[in-house]
Each structure stands twice: as C-alpha cells, then as structure tokens.
Amino acid sequence: MTKIAPVIIVLGNNSIPVARKIISVLPEAQLYGLAGRTSDVDVSFTEFGVTLRELFTNNTPIIGFCATGILIRTLAPLLANKRQEPPVLAVAEDGSAVVPLLGGLNGVNSLARKIASVLSIKPALTTTGDIRFGIALEDPPAGYRLSNPEYAKTFMSDLLAGQSVRLEGNAAWLRNSSLPIVQDAEKVIEVTEKAVDSTPNHLIYHPATIAIGITPLNPTLHTGEDCELVALVQQMLADAQLAPASVAGVFASISDAAEPGLQAIASSFNLPIRFFTPDAIAQVMYQNNTADVAIGAALLAAAGELVMQRQTANFSCAIAIAPLPIDINTTGTPRGRLAIIGTGPGRSDWMSPEVKEILRNATDFVGYSTYLNLVKAFTKDKRLHESDNREEIARAKVALDLAAEGWFVVVISSGDPGIYAMAAAVFEVLDKQAKPEWQSIEIQVAPGISAMQAAAAKIGAPLGHDFCTISLSDILKPWSIIEQRITAAAQADFVIAFYNPVSKQRTWQLAQTQKILLRHRSADTPVVLARNLGRDGESTVVCTLGNLVPEQADMRTVIIVGSSKTRMIQKPDGGIWVYTPRRYDD
Ligand code: SAH
Numbered sequence: 001m002t003k004i005a006p007v008i009i010v011l012g013n014n015s016i017p018v019a020r021k022i023i024s025v026l027p028e029a030q031l032y033g034l035a036g037r038t039s040d041v042d043v044s045f046t047e048f049g050v051t052l053r054e055l056f057t058n059n060t061p062i063i064g065f066c067a068t069g070i071l072i073r074t075l076a077p078l079l080a081n082k083r084q085e086p087p088v089l090a091v092a093e094d095g096s097a098v099v100p101l102l103g104g105l106n107g108v109n110s111l112a113r114k115i116a117s118v119l120s121i122k123p124a125l126t127t128t129g130d131i132r133f134g135i136a137l138e139d140p141p142a143g144y145r146l147s148n149p150e151y152a153k154t155f156m157s158d159l160l161a162g163q164s165v166r167l168e169g170n171a172a173w174l175r176n177s178s179l180p181i182v183q184d185a186e187k188v189i190e191v192t193e194k195a196v197d198s199t200p201n202h203l204i205y206h207p208a209t210i211a212i213g214i215t216p217l218n219p220t221l222h223t224g225e226d227c228e229l230v231a232l233v234q235q236m237l238a239d240a241q242l243a244p245a246s247v248a249g250v251f252a253s254i255s256d257a258a259e260p261g262l263q264a265i266a267s268s269f270n271l272p273i274r275f276f277t278p279d280a281i282a283q284v285m286y287q288n289n290t291a292d293v294a295i296g297a298a299l300l301a302a303a304g305e306l307v308m309q310r311q312t313a314n315f316s317c318a319i320a321i322a323p324l325p326i327d328i329n330t331t332g333t334p335r336g337r338l339a340i341i342g343t344g345p346g347r348s349d350w351m352s353p354e355v356k357e358i359l360r361n362a363t364d365f366v367g368y369s370t371y372l373n374l375v376k377a378f379t380k381d382k383r384l385h386e387s388d389n390r391e392e393i394a395r396a397k398v399a400l401d402l403a404a405e406g407w408f409v410v411v412i413s414s415g416d417p418g419i420y421a422m423a424a425a426v427f428e429v430l431d432k433q434a435k436p437e438w439q440s441i442e443i444q445v446a447p448g449i450s451a452m453q454a455a456a457a458k459i460g461a462p463l464g465h466d467f468c469t470i471s472l473s474d475i476l477k478p479w480s481i482i483e484q485r486i487t488a489a490a491q492a493d494f495v496i497a498f499y500n501p502v503s504k505q506r507t508w509q510l511a512q513t514q515k516i517l518l519r520h521r522s523a524d525t526p527v528v529l530a531r532n533l534g535r536d537g538e539s540t541v542v543c544t545l546g547n548l549v550p551e552q553a554d555m556r557t558v559i560i561v562g563s564s565k566t567r568m569i570q571k572p573d574g575g576i577w578v579y580t581p582r583r584y585d586d
Helices: 013-025 048-057 068-078 108-118 128-133 149-160 226-239 260-269 278-287 293-302 353-361 369-374 392-404 422-432 436-440 451-459 479-491 509-520
Strands: 007-010 030-034 043-045 062-064 088-091 098-102 144-146 165-168 187-191 202-207 210-216 247-253 273-276 305-311 315-321 337-342 364-368 383-387 408-413 442-446 467-471 495-499 526-531 539-544 557-561 567-570 576-579
Touching (some): 007 013, 007 048, 013 030, 013 088, 048 062, 048 068, 062 068, 068 098, 088 108, 098 108, 128 149, 149 187, 149 202, 210 260, 210 293, 226 260, 226 305, 226 315, 247 260, 247 293, 260 273, 273 278, 273 293, 278 293, 293 315, 337 353, 337 392, 353 408, 353 442, 364 369, 364 392, 369 383, 369 408, 383 392, 392 408, 392 422, 392 436, 408 422, 422 442, 451 495, 451 526, 451 539, 451 557, 451 576, 479 495, 495 509
Parallel strands (some): 007 030, 007 062, 030 043, 062 088, 165 187, 187 202, 337 408, 337 442, 364 383, 364 408, 467 495
Antiparallel strands (some): 088 098, 144 202, 210 315, 305 315, 495 557, 526 539, 526 557
C-alpha cells in the first residue's frame, strides 16, 4: 500500500513559519491554506469542512493549525472505525503544543513525537502504554502486522497492571522497548512468519519477511488461468505453514509485468508487486545454480533462504524468507504506470477527482510548460519534464521510457487528452515505434472537460444536437483535407466546434473557413467565440457568421458555429443564450 503524505492545514499566515518547521521533518507533507487568508501554500482551499472531510475520507494524515474542538466537531460525523482512521493532530499556531487526536492505530503518536521534537516541545500523549513502555502494541512499526488486534488492548492493560511478558522471535522494536520482559512470563509476544493460533495471552506479530517469486512458464499471457496461480500460492503457504500476513510482496521479472496472473495474486492477497530486471535475476539464478526465474526473483527480494518451489503447467512459484522485514519501497521497482490526463480548460474545480488523484500520486509530470502550469498545485516534489508544444511524439517517447523504468508518469494535456492532444500521440508511438520494454507499462487515459464543452456550458446549449469538431491547424494535416471537411460538415448541417482557429503562423485559415461556411449557411447563423475558458481573461462573445471578425480569435479561442437550427435568446440582463434544439418537428 502506498503511504499517503500528510496535509498541514493553516487558516492564516501566522501559522506558516511553524508549519514550515514541521515540513522540514516531513518533506512529503503538503501545505493547504485557507484562500484569501494565506499565501505561498501548495494548495489553497475555500471550504474548511469539505476539505477536511475529503482528506479524512481519503485516509490522509491531517495536521491542523487550529483548536482541537474545530477538528473534532468537523470530523465527528465520520468517526466510525478506529482501525481505519488516519492520524489527526492539532498544533498550536505558535508551535507550543501538539495534540494527537485520532488515528491511534495508525501512527498518530509517532507523528506527534516527530513534530514535537522539531518544535522542541513535549507532545500531549495520553495513551498510557505509549507513555510507560514507549510503544503501542496495537500500532507496530512498518514491516510488522499484529495478527490478533482484538486481544491487544486487554494485553496492554494487563502489562500496565503489573504483569510481565516473554518475547519469542526477533524484533528490535520490542526487545528495545521498556516492556516488562521476563524469561518465564506467562504472557507471550511472539514474532513469527508461521501461521500460529493466537490467544488472549499470546500476541502474534507477523514480520513482512516472505517473498513470493513468480514466473510464467510460456510466453503467452495467462488470462483466465489466474485462479490456478492463486490456488497454487495458497496451497504452498498452507503446506509451508506460513502466515499470509507475513508475505511482503510478489516479485517477478519486469519482462513479465503484463502477466495477468501477477495482478490476480496481488489483488487476491492484497499485496504489492515489485519487479527486477532480467539481468539482476539472472545473476542470482547463477549464484544459486537454478534455471528458475521464480526462485531468482524470490531470493533476490529476500536475500535469505528458499523455502519451497512448485510449478503448474503455466507458472513457477517460489517462496523465500528474509532475515528481516522486506522494505517494499527499496526492493525492486513497481510496474511503471502511464496516465494520460486532461486538466479541463483551466479551472481546478473543472478537473476530475480521478485526475487529481493521479496528479497527487504520480512521480513524473511530462508536458508542455503551459499545461504544467495548469497543475502547479500538484508539482511539489515531482520530477518535471517540460517540452516544446510541437514535440508531441518526442514527449510521448520520453513518457513511455520513464514509465518503463518503473515510474508513475503523468502526461498532461489541457481539456480532454483524447481531443487534439497527447493520448493519440502516445498510442501512435506505441503502435508504430514499439519498444519491448514498453510492454510492461500499465497505461490509462483519464478524461477531462474539453474546451467546446466548457464553451457550450458558458453560453447555453449550442451542442445540443448533432455536431462535429474540426481543427484548423494544418501542421499535421494538409489544408485541402480541412477544406473538404468544413464543406462536408457545413453541407450536413452539423454544429461545428473549431479548435486551433488561428496561431501566430496561421492567420488566414479562419477567414477562409468563414467564406466556405457562408456558401452553405446563412449569414445570421449564431457563432460563439470562447476565449481563455477557466483562465485569466476569460471571455465568451456571440456574433453571427456574417459579422465574425477573424482577428477576434486567437490560439486560445474555441469557436462554435451553429447549424441552421441554432438559435439565440435574449437574457433579461442583456446577455444572450445560444442553443440548438433537439427536435426537428417545427
Ligand atoms: N485537448 C484540448 C484541445 C487542445 S487543441 C481540449 O480538449 O480542449 C488547442 C485548442 O483548444 C486551442 O487552440 C483552442 O481552440 C482550444 N482551447 C484549449 N483550451 C482552451 C481554453 N481554455 N479556452 C478556449 N479554447 C481553448
């Protein structure tokens, strides 16, 4: 599971110096500031309650510079399950207090300690176990899972009441704590990857020490045979008497990354998958004198001992155990992801939640500088790869190469990525210049609101009936084809949305378009010129085909030319609505 970066919420500029101090020890944290009251923040918000509840629901750790009461009252309706809540802390504006409020099972106390130490204060810890023994049994550090959390509370209470505990197995965080450890104590804390039953007097922690290596045995993808692989892994773990909770991840060669069986295993056991290069695996195979890639991958991940290897007709699977928990963040690389997203025309509330989620999680942003500007709120700690707007194919290749290395790459277009934008360029490169290493990448297109939709919404419903879009740019297609399409669309009586109407180098095409359209459509046909939608200098102007002045358009204008049915309505305030009716019966 990816760890979600904390968000620090400030309601005024006075809190920012202390917030920055906290960021010095939590560099991944994002600073959210109330719009109008704060400046120089990563994300500016207007609705405190909505923002806070959205972050909480997304499991984001929250550090609020405000009264504890405000945080509690705002989140109260959402408090249902203490196992699932993220850490929530209140910090005093002058940095004199840090109060952990929620998320006791998800590390709030350790976060409070970290913040308190950079502010040189004492955290307001109230959990007795934490204070007395320096650990929370219910909230073990990364790499350990408590198999029976329901027993932990009473177990801790018994220790606080004076009972002692015996430690079995290896875990420095327990050994080095202030727990009352005694050799022959009746109560036991055991650290083991074995599947053992727990009792109220016997707590079990499963360390993330098991690596599962998998390789398909023939080159075709095994769709539909995933169940076979899931059953194999389940059986192997059962036969080796190992606890599934101790499995750190699934490991494989990057050349097998697109194999659906791997995804099936990962999702059915809720495990991360990490990949190694074929060379790195080959070296381990050579050292261990094996021809099995699954064994190579498992041993490379675990740097420990091979426990079991089995195979079916389609897969080989190996289990290895590491001496210490495997850190999934530093072992292999995840499958590369390429998301081709559309930001919408410009306004952040016109950007889809899916796109925002991708922007938050991606590692690398690829795009033309103007488009990178549209997602500025998300660029902190990202690697930015700016390029010239015309270099679409080169940009697509850069993005695919980065994703093939295991990064989560986002390619940014304005509007919708599939409309005169980067999605087609990526697929063209994939189709015509495919490299084998790109096979492993998971590719996704996330839609956005296109300029014509934003323009239509501003002015009414001009796209209410059949319409088409035509780009007037003749950089990638010859003008003769554009002329043909304008004529055909005009003859077919489509409403037409014109993209790229003019640019610095292309000035005559729009006047020529107007001439062609006037051959088929009356001079009083409504025309909408929408400029800089969702950005500074937005304007929407309505004129007619006859009095359209091409110089009124620029490269940030989208033009909608009505059909013979498109109508204008006067608004009481002097403005105009434009719409195209859907019925043809009058
Ligand atoms: N993918 C984009 C289109 C890119 S082509 C989309 O779906 O909107 C670039 C053209 O889109 C510009 O020349 C202009 O015609 C139009 N456009 C893009 N953003 C715009 C905006 N904010 N306001 C008006 N037109 C815009």
